[in-house]
Amino acid sequence: MEKYxxxxxxxxxxxxxxxxxxFAARGFQGTTVRDxxxxxxxxIAAVSYHFRDKKNLYFDTLxxxxxxAFQKYPHIRETDASLPPEDRxxxxxxxxxxxxxxxxxxxxxxxxxxxxxxxxxEALDIVVEEAVRPSFEILRSIVTELIGNVSDERTIRLCCxxxxxxxxxxFYSQPVIxxxxxxxxxxxxxxxxxxxxxxxxxxxxxxxxxxxxxGDTP
Amino acid sequence: MEKYxxxxxxxxxxxxxxxxxxFAARGFQGTTVRDxxxxxxxxIAAVSYHFRDKKNLYFDTLxxxxxxAFQKYPHIRETDASLPPEDRxxxxxxxxxxxxxxxxxxxxxxxxxxxxxxxxxEALDIVVEEAVRPSFEILRSIVTELIGNVSDERTIRLCCxxxxxxxxxxFYSQPVIxxxxxxxxxxxxxxxxxxxxxxxxxxxxxxxxxxxxxGDTP
DNA sequence: TCATAATTAAAACAATTGATTTAAACATAT
DNA sequence: ATATGTTTAAATCAATTGTTTTAATTATGA
Numbered sequence: 001m002e003k004y005x006x007x008x009x010x011x012x013x014x015x016x017x018x019x020x021x022x023f024a025a026r027g028f029q030g031t032t033v034r035d036x037x038x039x040x041x042x043x044i045a046a047v048s049y050h051f052r053d054k055k056n057l058y059f060d061t062l063x064x065x066x067x068x069a070f071q072k073y074p075h076i077r078e079t080d081a082s083l084p085p086e087d088r089x090x091x092x093x094x095x096x097x098x099x100x101x102x103x104x105x106x107x108x109x110x111x112x113x114x115x116x117x118x119x120x121x122e123a124l125d126i127v128v129e130e131a132v133r134p135s136f137e138i139l140r141s142i143v144t145e146l147i148g149n150v151s152d153e154r155t156i157r158l159c160c161x162x163x164x165x166x167x168x169x170x171f172y173s174q175p176v177i178x179x180x181x182x183x184x185x186x187x188x189x190x191x192x193x194x195x196x197x198x199x200x201x202x203x204x205x206x207x208x209x210x211x212x213x214x215g216d217t218p
Numbered sequence: 219m220e221k222y223x224x225x226x227x228x229x230x231x232x233x234x235x236x237x238x239x240x241f242a243a244r245g246f247q248g249t250t251v252r253d254x255x256x257x258x259x260x261x262i263a264a265v266s267y268h269f270r271d272k273k274n275l276y277f278d279t280l281x282x283x284x285x286x287a288f289q290k291y292p293h294i295r296e297t298d299a300s301l302p303p304e305d306r307x308x309x310x311x312x313x314x315x316x317x318x319x320x321x322x323x324x325x326x327x328x329x330x331x332x333x334x335x336x337x338x339x340e341a342l343d344i345v346v347e348e349a350v351r352p353s354f355e356i357l358r359s360i361v362t363e364l365i366g367n368v369s370d371e372r373t374i375r376l377c378c379x380x381x382x383x384x385x386x387x388x389f390y391s392q393p394v395i396x397x398x399x400x401x402x403x404x405x406x407x408x409x410x411x412x413x414x415x416x417x418x419x420x421x422x423x424x425x426x427x428x429x430x431x432x433g434d435t436p
Numbered sequence: 437t438c439a440t441a442a443t444t445a446a447a448a449c450a451a452t453t454g455a456t457t458t459a460a461a462c463a464t465a466t
Numbered sequence: 467a468t469a470t471g472t473t474t475a476a477a478t479c480a481a482t483t484g485t486t487t488t489a490a491t492t493a494t495g496a
Contacts, residue, residue: 011443011444026247026337027245027247027337029244029245029247029248030247030337032482032483032484033483033484033485034482034483034484042444043443043444043445043446044445044446044484044485045443045444045445045446045485045486045487046443046444046445047484047485048484048485048486049442049443049444050443053484053485054483054484054485114336115336115337117390117391117393117394118332118333118336118390119244119245119248119333120393124393124394124397125397127394128394128397128398132394132398133398136398154404154405157399157406158405158406158415158419159419161384161387161388161391161395161406162384162387162415162416162419164387164391165383165384165385165386165387165388165391166379166380166383166384166387167383168383168387168390169379169380169382169383169384169386169387170379170383172335172336172386172390173335173379173382173383175335175338175342176335176342176345176346176350177379179342179343179346180346180350180351180354181375186372187372187375187376188375188376188379197376197380198380200427201376201377201380201420201423201427202423204422204423204425204426204427204430205419205420205422205423205426207422207426208422208423208425208426209418209419209422212422229473229474250452250453250454251453251454251455252452252453252454260474261473261474261475261476262454262455262475262476263455263456263457263473263474263475263476264473264474264475265454265455266454266455266456267472267473267474268473271454271455272453272454272455437496438495438496439494439495439496440493440494440495440496441492441493441494441495442491442492442493442494443490443491443492443493444489444490444491444492445488445489445490445491446487446488446489446490447486447487447488447489448485448486448487448488449484449485449486449487450483450484450485450486451482451483451484451485452481452482452483452484453480453481453482453483454479454480454481454482455478455479455480455481456477456478456479456480457476457477457478457479458475458476458477458478459474459475459476459477460473460474460475460476461472461473461474461475462471462472462473462474463470463471463472463473464469464470464471464472465468465469465470465471466467466468466469466470
C-alpha cells in the first residue's frame, strides 16, 4: 500500500482538514469517521489514536478552523479607533462577512458555526466565547460611539443584533437566495458589496435612532 | 399492552406531531424512527405503513407543520394595504417572528426551516416556494412603497434581506444570545418587542435611503 | 545493529438503525 | 355474525457506524 507519511504530524493534520470539509458540509451527525478517513486517505483507527473519538475530533476540528479563519481575517485592530465609526462599522462587517463567506477552506469555520448555532452541541461554548463575544464587544464599542451617549444598554444591544443579523443572513441564506432569485443575485455574494449595504443601512438607522432619542430626553 | 387508537387517523397524526417535535430538535439525521414512534406511542412499522419511509415522513412533517404555522399566523391581509407602510412593516415582522418564535408546537416549523436552510435537503424547495417566496413578495411591496419609486430592484432586494435577516437572527440565535448575555435578554424574546425594534430600525434606514437616492437622481 | 516506542493497517466487534415480515387485532359491511 | 380488508404488534434482517483489537511497519536511540 502507501508509504507512511513523511511527517508524523501530517496524518493528524490531514484528518483535521478533511474533517473540516465534511463536518461543514454534513454536520456532526451526518458525518461518518469513515468518510473523513477516506477523504484524508488515512486508516480508520487513526481517528481513535490521534483524537480519542469522533466527538473529540469534532471539537478539535472546530478549534482548528476557527484559528485558521481568524488568522486570515483577524479582528479589526485597535489602531483603527482613529477612523470615524461609520468607516469602522463597514470594516467590521467586511471582516465578519469575509471570515465566513470566503471561498475555500476558511469558510468551513463559518459553516461549522452556523450548524452549531442552529443545533447546539457542547461545542457552542467555544463558538460563543472565542468567536461571538469578541466580535460582539468590538461591534458594541462602534455602535456606542455611533449612537452617542444618549442611549441605554438595551438599545445598543438591539442595534448590534440588527447588524449581526443582517450580516449573517447574507451568509446563512445563500442557497435560499439563489433559489429565490434564480441565481440572479448581484450584491448578495461579494463581501465588499454586502458590507457596503449593511453598513449604510445600519448607520442610517442608528443615526436616526440617536436623533429620536435626543428628542425623547432633552 | 395498550388498546388501539379510537380513531384510525389518530395514529398518523400522532406520528406527525411527534415527528415535528423530534425532527425540529435533532434534525433529520439525528432523529431515529424509533424515537418518533416511542414519542408517538405507536409501533415502528406504522411509519413504513403510513409514510413509506423516513424521508417521506420528513417531507410530510414539514408540510404538516408549515400549514399549522401559517394557519395560526397567516400572511398579513391585502386589506391592510390601507395602512401606512410603516405600520404594515411592523405587522409583517410581527407575524414573521411570531410564526417561528411562538412557544409550543407552531415553532417547530421555524426550527425545521432553519435546519433546512443551514443544511439543505430536497425539501428546501418546499420551504422556499411555500413559505419564503410568499413572505418575500409581501415584504417587497411594503419596502417598495416605503422607499418610494426612486429605487432600483437591487436596492429593494437588499433592504428586504436586511429586514428578514434581522428578524431571523432573533429567532436563530436564541441559544447564543442567552449565553452571550447570561440569560439577561429583555426585548430579545418577545415577538412584540422584536417587531418594534426591527421595524423602527428598518424604517429609519430605508427612509434615509430614499432621501439619499432622491439626491442622487434629481 | 538491535531494542523500544510510536504509528499505521486490517480485521473484527458490538450497538444502532431503517426497513420488512408474519401474525394478531380491529373495524366495517353485508 | 361472519367475512374481508385495514391497521398494529413483535420479531427479525441487513446494512451502517463508532470503536477496539491485533499485528505489522516505521522511526528513534543506545
